[in-house]
Amino acid sequence: MLSRLAEIEKDLILRRKRAEEEQWLGEIEGIDMTLTFVRTKQADAARLAQRSPVALDIPTTRRPE
Numbered sequence: 001m002l003s004r005l006a007e008i009e010k011d012l013i014l015r016r017k018r019a020e021e022e023q024w025l026g027e028i029e030g031i032d033m034t035l036t037f038v039r040t041k042q043a044d045a046a047r048l049a050q051r052s053p054v055a056l057d058i059p060t061t062r063r064p065e
Contacts, residue, residue, distance in 0.1 A: 001045050002042065002045050002046060002049065005038055005041055005042045005045065006042070008038055009035065009038050009039065009042070012031055012034055012035050012038065013035070015027075015031055016028060016031040016032070016035070019031060
C-alpha cells in the first residue's frame, strides 16, 4: 500500500508542475488538496505498519463441568 501511495504522490507532483506551467489555478488547488489527503494516508499506513500483529489462536469449546 505504501508503494502505491508513493506512486500516486509522485504522479500528483508531476501533474501539479504541469498545472503551474499552464497556469491552471483551479487544478493546482485541487491537486494540493489531494496531495494533503495522500500524505495523510501515507502517514496513517506507516503508523499502522509498525503495529505488531495480535495472536488470536484457534478458538476452543468449553468442556461441560
